[in-house]
Amino acid sequence: MTQKTGGWWQQLKKGLSRSSERLSDGLKTIFTHRKLDQDMLDELEEILIAADLGVTTAAKLTQELATQRLNQDITPDEVKLFLAEHIATLLEPVAQPLTINPNHHPHVVLVVGVNGSGKTTTLGKLAKQWLEQGLKVQLVAGDTFRAAAVQQLQIWGERLSVPVHSGPAGCDAAGLVYDALVAAQKENVDVLAVDTAGRLHNKADLMAELEKIRRVMAKLDPTAPHTTLLVLDATIGQNAQIQVQTFQDLVKISGLVLTKLDGTAKGGVIVAIAEKTHLPIHAVGVGESADDLRPFTAQDFAYNLLGINLEK
Numbered sequence: 001m002t003q004k005t006g007g008w009w010q011q012l013k014k015g016l017s018r019s020s021e022r023l024s025d026g027l028k029t030i031f032t033h034r035k036l037d038q039d040m041l042d043e044l045e046e047i048l049i050a051a052d053l054g055v056t057t058a059a060k061l062t063q064e065l066a067t068q069r070l071n072q073d074i075t076p077d078e079v080k081l082f083l084a085e086h087i088a089t090l091l092e093p094v095a096q097p098l099t100i101n102p103n104h105h106p107h108v109v110l111v112v113g114v115n116g117s118g119k120t121t122t123l124g125k126l127a128k129q130w131l132e133q134g135l136k137v138q139l140v141a142g143d144t145f146r147a148a149a150v151q152q153l154q155i156w157g158e159r160l161s162v163p164v165h166s167g168p169a170g171c172d173a174a175g176l177v178y179d180a181l182v183a184a185q186k187e188n189v190d191v192l193a194v195d196t197a198g199r200l201h202n203k204a205d206l207m208a209e210l211e212k213i214r215r216v217m218a219k220l221d222p223t224a225p226h227t228t229l230l231v232l233d234a235t236i237g238q239n240a241q242i243q244v245q246t247f248q249d250l251v252k253i254s255g256l257v258l259t260k261l262d263g264t265a266k267g268g269v270i271v272a273i274a275e276k277t278h279l280p281i282h283a284v285g286v287g288e289s290a291d292d293l294r295p296f297t298a299q300d301f302a303y304n305l306l307g308i309n310l311e312k
Contacts, residue, residue, distance in 0.1 A: 011286050012261075012294075013304050019267030020307030023051050024080065031076045036069045044079070052237045053087075054272025061086055084306040087271055091281075091298035094274045098126070098255060098282035098295075100135060101226060106189040108181065108217060108224040112210065112247055113231035114198040118259035118285065120149050122231045123193050124156030125285070125293040131160060135190035140180045141166035142173045142213065143197045153195055173197065174212040181220050194225070200246065210251045227254050229282070232273075234258045237266035244277055257293070259285040267305055 026047035030040050041062050048058035065082055100107045109126070113119040123139065130137045139157055141164055143149040150166050157164035165180035177194055184192040196213065199206050217224040230253045232240045240258075247253055256279050261267050274281065281296040 011292060012284075012300055013309075014262065014286070016261060016267050016286075016301070016304040017307075019051065019261075019305055023047065023083075023268070023305065024076070024307045026050070027076045027079055031074055031079050034073065035071050036065070036074045037071070038066075041066050041070075048083075048268070051268040052266045052272060053268040054238075054241075054275055057090070057271050057275045060275075080306040080308055084302045084308050087305065088299045088302035090271065091274050091302060094278060094281045095296050095298040095301075096255070096280040096282060098227065098229070100130065100133075100191055102190070104221070104223065104226050106138070106181075106184045106192040107226045108221070109191060109193040109227045109229060110196065110213070110225035110251075111194060111229050111231060112196050112198065112251060112253075114200050114233075114243060115143075115146065115149075117198065117231045117233040117243075119143075119198065119231045120152045120156075120195050121288075122229075122257050122259060122283075122285065122293060123195050124153065124160070125290045126283075127156065127160055127162055127191075127193060128290045129293075130191050131162070136188070137162050137191045137193065138180065138184050138187075138189050139164045140177055140192065140194040142177055142194045144169065144171050144173050144176065145197055145199070149195060173209055174216045177213050178216040178220070181217060181224070185220065200243075203246070203250065207250045214251065228252060229255055229257060230279075231257045231259060234261045234267060234269060234284075237269050238272065240269050241273055241276060244273060244279070248277075253279060255280040255282045257281075257283045257285070258296075259293075262286040262292075270301065271305075 030043045045058045045062040049055055111119050111123050127137050139153055139162055141150040141153045147169055154164050167176045228251055230247050232243060258270055261284055283293050284296050285293040
C-alpha cells in the first residue's frame with residue numbers, strides 16, 4: 001500500500017467524500033472495539049447495500065470478513081482497510097484504460113448514454129486527452145435532435161481546434177456519421193468520436209438509430225465502431241445498472257465512463273456495476289474541467305471510497 005500525493009488524488013478524495021462519509025459513519029456505529037458477531041455482520045451487509053455496492057457484493061464482502069475475523073475483536077479502521085483491499089481486488093480486472101488502436105484509420109469511438117449523463121462533455125474531455133497524446137481527432141455531433149448537444153460539442157471543437165461534423169436539426173444521424181467517416185479516412189484521422197442521442201423514452205427508435213449508425217459504419221470499415229463507450233451518471237445509483245443493461249440490449253458496450261462522482265453519495269455503485277457486468281471501466285469524472293476526467297484505478301477508488309488517507 002503506497003502513499004499518494006498530487007492534485008488528482010485530492011480531487012478523487014474530495015469527489016468521493018460524500019460516499020466515504022456515508023460508509024464511515026455507518027461503520028463507526030457498528031464496530032466499537034468488540035468481537036465480531038453475526039448481528040454486526042448483518043448490519044454491515046445492510047450498510048454496504050445502502051451504499052449502493054449491490055446485494056451480491058455486500059454478501060460476498062460480509063461473508064469474507066466473517067471467515068477471517070468472526071468472534072475476534074475488530075475496529076472500524078480494520079474493517080475499512082479490509083473492505084478497501086477487497087474492493088480494490090474486485091475492481092482490478094475492470095480498471096482498464098481506454099486505448100486507441102493505431103492500426104485503425106480512424107479508430108471510431110461511439111459514445112452512448114441517456115441525455116444528461118454527461119456524454120457530450122465526456123467526449124470533449126476525451127478529445128482533449130487524445131490531442132495531448134499527439135493524435136489527430138475529429139468529432140461528430142450525432143445527437144441531431146438536441147440543438148444544445150450540437151452546440152455544446154461545437155464549443156468543444158472550437159476550444160480544441162478540432163473539426164466537428166454536424167448537420168441540420170433532425171437530420172439523419174447515420175448519414176452524418178457515414179459522411180464523417182469518409183472524410184476521416186481521407187484525412188488520415190486517428191480518432192473519430194461520435195456523440196449519439198439518448199432518448200430512452202422511445203427505445204425502439206433509439207435502437208433503430210444506433211443499429212443504422214453501426215450498419216453504415218460497417219460499409220466503410222467492417223470493424224467499426226472499435227469502441228462503444230457508455231457514459232453513466234453516478235448520481236443515479238442503482239439505476240445505473242438498469243441503464244447498462246438497457247444499452248447492452250440496444251448496442252454492444254465495450255466499456256464505461258462514470259461521471260459526476262463529486263455530486264453523489266452513491267459512488268459505491270461502481271463496485272456493483274463491476275461485479276455484475278465485468279465491463280471495463282475506463283475513466284471516472286469528479287468535476288467540470290477537462291482534467292477532472294481520469295483513468296479509473298482500482299486502488300485509488302477503493303481507498304477513497306472508504307475514506308482511507310494514503311497521502312504523505
